[in-house]
Amino acid sequence: MEKQTYSYDEAFQSSLEYFQGDELAARVWVTKYALKDSFGNLYEKNPDDMHHRIASEIARIESNYPNPLSHDELFDLLKGFKYIVPQGSPMTGIGNEFQVASLSNCFVIGFDGDADSYGAIIKLDEEQVQLMKRRGGVGHDLSHIRPKGSPVKNSALTSTGLVPFMERYSNSTREVAQDGRRGALMLSVSIKHPDSESFIDAKLEQGKVTGANVSVKVHDDFMQAVVNNTPFNQQYPINSANPTVIKEIDANVLWKKIIHNAWKSAEPGVLFWDTILKESVPDCYADMGFRTVSTNPCGEIPLCPYDSCRLLAINLYSYVVNPFTKDAYFDFDLFKKHVAFSQRIMDDIIDLEMEKIDRILEKVKSDPESEDIKLTEVQLWEKIKRKTAMGRRTGVGTTAEGDMLAALGLIYGTDEATDFSEKVHKTVALAAYASSVEMAKERGAFEIYDTKREAGNPYINRLKEADPKLYQDMAKYGRRNIACLTIAPTGTTSMMTQTTSGIEPAFSCYYKRRRKVNPNDPEVRVDFVDEVGDTWEEYFVFHHKFVTWMEANGYSTTKHYSDEELEEMLAKSPYNKATSADVDWLKKVQMQGRIQKWVDHSISVTINLPSDVTEELVETLYVEAWKSGCKGCTVYREGSRAGVLVSASKDKKKEDEETEEKQEKDKKCFCYTEVSVRPKELDCDVVRFQNNKEKWIAFVGIMNDRPYEIFTGLSDDEDGILLPKNVTEGKIIKNVSEDGSKRYDFQFTNKRGYKTTVEGLSHKFDPEFWNYAKLISGVLRYGMPIDQVIKLVSGLQLNSESINTWKNGVERALKKYIPDGTTIEGKQCPNCGQETLIYQEGCLSCKSCGYSRCG
Structure with a gap:
């Protein structure tokens, strides 16, 4: 029987009704989570269809065990995003036959020990890409790589250190995109590593490591050295009793650098590694392959090599009865019941993941490529399958903490609110572990469970003290899952639950939005006239649960409030002084x-x-x-992402001596000063993209780590440029003949070291493309900021349809080089109307409402 399909508009309109007019939630669901095939055909009309799909699959797994939950029971837990919300990959992938992908949100790869050979480093690169193409976020640690200057037994003689490999892994991440979804990567290193300072500084350099989050693993002895103002020894290997490299540093100087960079650019993040290892239950089995080495890209799941995790969130707001009234209370009985169900559902999803891994392996093994090419991917998934089966790790989490507290009349950040939050999460821990023990009775414990191994673990002992009966049962029956809980950033999930995210407070209770109006309409109210004379009405968009508070307290939700009235109303609400901007x-x-x-x-x-x-x-x-x-x-x-990257300069020493005040001034004032003379050979990035059905290619010449020139054209017709698919970089060679005429050749080197040259690059382009390429390259080499170059290109008034297509290509190629966090001045978010759009990894993103658009 052929499945029914829906147009985007049909699904959007149905979802808009489902979300009661919330356009952002409807678009997020249709775009990211509705079941679709590779041709874009939609098979789900609204989230009810998705929740039936997920409930059916989980019920199928439940039927394999005693006391199974039915489809209807599961659907009631999922519908409306009210109680239990699978996140990301599980929501997209469960029951999805159109996609051969994993259900895991998070992976870590690496080595349980030191492995610093070039082969090991490249193997991680390949494994990382293989996981990202199956929708997984990946983390791995670089502490195993020998520091810069160390002797090596190859033609290089000495090691290049960490940073070049950071760039390699970052670039690989940027190359991977599934259905418009970029790969996500976490790179970490121990503060003990002699190259950790270079790691900490790597992202401050223009265009470097733009495809990865970076975190430094800080140890207690380093923090004690900071507090006591004493020296600290770095070494390599970092855990060796007989290191080959020892380096004494001033702990305070390095700590101040971490602080400065975090203040300046929001990175690196800090992982308190000894706390992670000491508290980690899986590390009780470190000698059996469960030694934690890194975290997933957002840091909420520390993992051992080749383990993975799937995520689920429980909507805390939904357990508040009579919200925002004097009779409000939290239904702990229903909550404990649902936490137990959540843990059970997560265990079922592990079985579904094992099926998905089998499908991946079947697909890879049936591919027509040679066995040696497929070997890495096959071995990778076999290792992940084995680790998944051994530990059965789960990631039950929560969301809507901020709204839960407000609904109970508690002010986020106060002692009273924190006491209650701790009580809620203690309840989660005890109920989830009790559920895991109960499943061990019915389904069997994870295969390496050992009570004695866990006897000294602080987390397990905390549970033992809180609930001795739970611990007795666990010692008797075991536990189904090696670890159970997390709190992840719920991101787009919170848009669909229409609540605050994770344990975060509300971002804002309201923001102003504009709607263009006809000033001649007698019913219209004109609040704003822009620089071109267009007229706009301004109105406020409220945080969903702030609206609920307004309704519960007799305020109109349709009235046009003044700024003063809104401030007065907010002051009376439980959100007062409790949003992200003003919480303590x-x-x-x-x-x-x-x-x-x-x-x-x-x-x-x-x-x-x-x-x-x-x-x-x-x-x-x-x-x-x-x-x-x-x-x-x-x-x-706020604003720390903007201006993070240093500008290209002819005199680096002089630039370093400039004051912060002058740097800020230079950002606002564009001066046409040629940065340098073009050498004969220029390193080049190759950016491939598609306009409608045409395949295009861009050659972006790079000097001082920023675009210097750009040429774009068709890559697949008779007069276009044909290059092997694996080419992403090379050189542009400028040749000048005796008569003064210029020719640009593109040269790339293949994997075997052979150089191939595309001669006469200029002649491969339509003359119009070539002339405009010279115009754009001119402003690039004179140092015009990339976002302003894109604005210039976008504003060109061209009549030719092909030239306008070329414009789109230039914009798309150059967006890759815009520093993350760059603010788009004077442009409103199409969703919320705020002028809070920034560039993030080449995409537009709104800081106010979360709207994003790529391409």
Whole structure:
């Protein structure tokens, strides 16, 4: 029987009704989560269809075990995103026959020990890409790579250190995109590593490591050296009793650099590694392959090599009865019941993942490629399958913490609110572990469970003290899952639950939006006239649960409020002084530490700070996070992503001596100063893209780590440029003949070292393309900021349809080089109307509402 399909508009309109007019939620669901095939055909009309799909598959697995949950019971838990919400890959992939992909959100790869050969490093690169193409986010640690200058037994004689390999892994990540979804990567290194300072600085250099998050693994002895102002020894190998390299450093100097860079650019994040290892239940089995080595891209799942995890969130707001009234209370009985169901569902999803891995292996083995090409991917998935089966790791989490607290009349960040949050997460821990023990009775424990191994673990002993009967049962029957809990950033999931994200407070209770209007309409209200004379009506968009508070307290949700009225109303609400912009940051860190005691993995949380905070405050927050028992900490200072990358300059020493004040001034004032003379040979990136059905290619010449020139054209017709698919970089060679005429040749080197040259690059392009390429290259080489170059290209008034297609290609190729966080001045978000659009990895992203668009 042929499945029914829907147009985008049909699915959007149905979903818009489902989400009660919330356009953002409807578009997010249709775009990211509705079942579709590779041709874009939609097979689900609204989230009810998706939840029936997921419920059917989980019910199928449940039928293999005693006391199974039915399809209807599961659907009731999932529908409306009210109680239990599978996240990301599980939501997309469960029951999806159109996609051969994993259900895991997170993977870590690497080596359980030191492996610093070039072959090992390249193997990780290949494994990383193979996982990303199956929708997984990947993390791996670089502490195994020998430091720069170390002797090696090859033609190079000495090692290049960490940074070149950071770039390699980052570039591989940027190349992978599935259905418009970029790969996600976490790179980490131990503070003990002699190259850790270079690692910490790597992302400050223009265009470097743009495809990865970076975090430094900080150890207790380093923090003690910082506190005591004593020296600290770095070494390689980092865990060796007889290291080959020892380097004494000033711990405070390196710590200040971490703080400065985090203040300046929001990276690196900090992982308090000894806390992670000490608290980790899986590390009780470290000698059996479960030694934690890194985390997933957002840091909430520390993992051992070749383990993975799937995520699910419980909507805390839905357990508040009579929200925003004096009779509000939290239904702990229903909550504990649903936590147990969540743990059970997560265990079922492991079985579904094992089926998915079998499909992946079957697909790879049936591919027509030679066995040696397929070997790495086959071995990779076999290792992941084995580790998944051994530990049966799950990631039950929560979302809507901020709304839950407000609905109970508690102010986020106060001691009273934090006490209640800790009580909720203690309940999650005890109920989830009890469910895992119950499943061990019915389904069997994870295969290497050993009570004695876990006897000294602080987390397990915390559970033992809180519930002795639970511990007795666990010692008797075992546990189904090696680890159970996390708190992830729920991102787009929270848009569909229409709540705050993870344990975060509300971002804002309301924001202003504009709608263009006809000033001649007698019913219209004109609030704003822009620079070209267009007229706009302004109105406020409210946070969903703030609307619920308004309704519960007798406020009109249709009235046009003034700014003063809104401020007065907010002051009376439980959201007052409790949004991300004004919550007490130190209290937030302490709250994270309190909750972390009951989460066996980790917590992804960001401390949002205003732009004018000092580096000293950032340091205070990081130290408090360490003392409070947090496993990691990340800060984001408003605007810190913009201007992170240093500009190209003829005199680097002079640039380094410029004051911050002058650098800020230079960002606002564009001066036409030629940066350098073009050498005969220029390194080149190759950017491939598609306009409608045409395949295009762009050659982007790079000087001083920024675009210097760009040529674009067709890559697949008779007069176009044909290059092997694996070519992503090369050189552009400028040849000048005796008569002064110029010719540009493109040269690339294949894997075997042979050089191939495409001669006469200029002649491969339509004359119009060539002339405009020279125009754009001219402004690039004179140092015009990339976002302004794109704005210039976009504004060209051209009549030729082919030239306009060329414009789109130039814009798409250059967006890759815009520094993350660059603000788009004067342009409103099409969703919320705020002028808060920034570039993030070449895509537009709105800081106010989360809207994003690529391409």
